[in-house]
Amino acid sequence: xxxxxxxxxxxxxxxxxxVPTMLILFIMPVAMMFLFGxxxxxxxxxxxxGIVDMSHDSFSRDFMHKVENSEFFxxxxxxxxxxxxxxxxxxxxxxxxxxxxANFKQDMLHLNRSALQIYADASNxxxxxxxxxxxxxxxxxxxxxxxxxxxxxxxSDLVRMHLLYNxxxxxxxxxxxxxxxxxxxxVCAMMTSVSIVREKERGTMELLLASPIKTIYIIxxxxxxxxxxxxxxxxxxxxxxxxxxxxxxxxSLFWIxxxxxxxxxxxxxxxxxxxxxxxxxxxxxxxxxxxFMMPSMILSGMMFPLENMPLLLQFISVIxxxxxxxxxxxxxxxxxxxxxxxxxxxxxxxxxxxxxxxxSLKNFKQRL
Amino acid sequence: MENDNVxxxxxxxxxFGNFKAVDNISxxxxxxxxxxxxxxxxxxxxxxxxxxxxxxxxxxxSAFVAGYDISTNPNKxxxxxxxxxxxxxxxxxxxxxxxxxxxxGIYGMKRKDIENNANILLERLEMTEERNTMVKSLPLGWKQxxxxxxxxFHQPQIVxxxxxxxxxxxxxxxxxxxxxxxxxxxGITVFVTTxxxxxxxxxxxxxxMVDGQIAALDTPNALKTQFxxxxxxxxxxxxxxxxxxxxxx
Numbered sequence: 226x227x228x229x230x231x232x233x234x235x236x237x238x239x240x241x242x243x244v245p246t247m248l249i250l251f252i253m254p255v256a257m258m259f260l261f262g263x264x265x266x267x268x269x270x271x272x273x274x275g276i277v278d279m280s281h282d283s284f285s286r287d288f289m290h291k292v293e294n295s296e297f298f299x300x301x302x303x304x305x306x307x308x309x310x311x312x313x314x315x316x317x318x319x320x321x322x323x324x325x326x327a328n329f330k331q332d333m334l335h336l337n338r339s340a341l342q343i344y345a346d347a348s349n350x351x352x353x354x355x356x357x358x359x360x361x362x363x364x365x366x367x368x369x370x371x372x373x374x375x376x377x378x379x380x381s382d383l384v385r386m387h388l389l390y391n392x393x394x395x396x397x398x399x400x401x402x403x404x405x406x407x408x409x410x411x412v413c414a415m416m417t418s419v420s421i422v423r424e425k426e427r428g429t430m431e432l433l434l435a436s437p438i439k440t441i442y443i444i445x446x447x448x449x450x451x452x453x454x455x456x457x458x459x460x461x462x463x464x465x466x467x468x469x470x471x472x473x474x475x476x477s478l479f480w481i482x483x484x485x486x487x488x489x490x491x492x493x494x495x496x497x498x499x500x501x502x503x504x505x506x507x508x509x510x511x512x513x514x515x516x517f518m519m520p521s522m523i524l525s526g527m528m529f530p531l532e533n534m535p536l537l538l539q540f541i542s543v544i545x546x547x548x549x550x551x552x553x554x555x556x557x558x559x560x561x562x563x564x565x566x567x568x569x570x571x572x573x574x575x576x577x578x579x580x581x582x583x584x585s586l587k588n589f590k591q592r593l
Numbered sequence: 594m595e596n597d598n599v600x601x602x603x604x605x606x607x608x609f610g611n612f613k614a615v616d617n618i619s620x621x622x623x624x625x626x627x628x629x630x631x632x633x634x635x636x637x638x639x640x641x642x643x644x645x646x647x648x649x650x651x652x653x654x655s656a657f658v659a660g661y662d663i664s665t666n667p668n669k670x671x672x673x674x675x676x677x678x679x680x681x682x683x684x685x686x687x688x689x690x691x692x693x694x695x696x697x698g699i700y701g702m703k704r705k706d707i708e709n710n711a712n713i714l715l716e717r718l719e720m721t722e723e724r725n726t727m728v729k730s731l732p733l734g735w736k737q738x739x740x741x742x743x744x745x746f747h748q749p750q751i752v753x754x755x756x757x758x759x760x761x762x763x764x765x766x767x768x769x770x771x772x773x774x775x776x777x778x779x780g781i782t783v784f785v786t787t788x789x790x791x792x793x794x795x796x797x798x799x800x801x802m803v804d805g806q807i808a809a810l811d812t813p814n815a816l817k818t819q820f821x822x823x824x825x826x827x828x829x830x831x832x833x834x835x836x837x838x839x840x841x842x
Binding site: 227228231232235238239242243427428429431432433434435436437438 | 646647648668671672674676677678679680681682683684685686687691694695696698699700701753
């Protein structure tokens, strides 16, 4: 035990004396959260829209006011014709436009045969979809509120959208679990593998192996500081996410912590596995970056929907731990589901952890 | 088993596939001896030494180190030997004393003993003032002396040195060998690999490995007489000249 203690103390000294690493460890999580939360947001907030009013009556004016009061859209200009709107799209002045056709009110009330038109710039499809669906539902609401249509809209409004759990489509909601997945992968897998391989590269690992210290002690000592740092990062992300960015924490804290812990263990054992396979720090960095971090970003469903991917990529995503972690974490945090709904994901992560630990322990003894 | 043989090697071999890195070697090393393990690069020195340090398992044959079988009692051996690897290897971002303390702790020394012995050691190395200096800021010669001192700090029965003087200037090398001889005088057996033939002159006995086998084993003087030459260098050229394996294998 004394051996182990002095050994763990040494590992902490390595980290605390390495200022750049320390900075990465503590500033990166917060920086990434703000980056993904604000700068790289998919939100449609403050999109510019244009409007064409061909009706020119009290209803259309009233309706335009309502849209203007929405915090999501900013009126760029009122255009006189559809062709002006089209040139505004080309100039990049607006992302979406609403057109109120001539005699909209009359046609609607008497013939029940008119419609508002929404145009959107779909060169960015995701954005366009969000704009159209949000503006569409907003227009429906505005119509329903106006007294002329209140009776009408009850019957004509066939589709009603309900955006559950995150009605404002705030992208920071999904970002917090995603950043957790990335940061933990980085700290655990990357840093751990690099720190073990560094000892191989410098020759100190040989010294340790020639000493009577047990291999398992070496492993525990190498992993424990990164385990602690990951836990600290995990808690930091939760706190910043909840109190600064206002992301709800609806599920039980116990299970959130349990899920985080399992994922940390998976990532740590992956880092350990990498360190048994490679001989240089650079290779460790590349492998944990390519094999762990990249799939965590691309194949976890965080950036791109998994359902649209080719089968091969879907298969790879199944063996990506982050895929099981990020989605599950957002279920827990934002939907606040009970644990019985995430048992499968937890199970998969547990199996991954066990498998990785067994393989890497076996490898560690053989290779070094 | 004679009592004064601390290393006994019998028909030891290590194969990697078809490649016989170490091919059926046998020898003994006496207590307190400085035993030089010479050979060209790729002759199998390091592989043989790793087996003796219980770092890798032999393909066949047996060896006893400090009275224990390398195949069945690796941990008993590891506790009784010291090891200094080819690369200079202490922790660069730990201070001089922290390195000593760490390895003392790993070898199960008591805190008080570590403290006392470290002070004596630093005084002898004239490094008392560098006690809290980070190892990375020491000159290479000092690092090497420190690495050696750390390897024998826990008073092992045998210390294994794998090419300890690579990349060091001649004066530092001479000093280093003085340290080795002082250590041997205290009863610690020194097993050292090198390819500097002038260093072989410091050894009590040397073995010369060629192609995984021991081609010659005797005192430096006896070898020089046997081959009728003036220096170990010439002995080496005569023996190693017959090698079939190329450099760097």
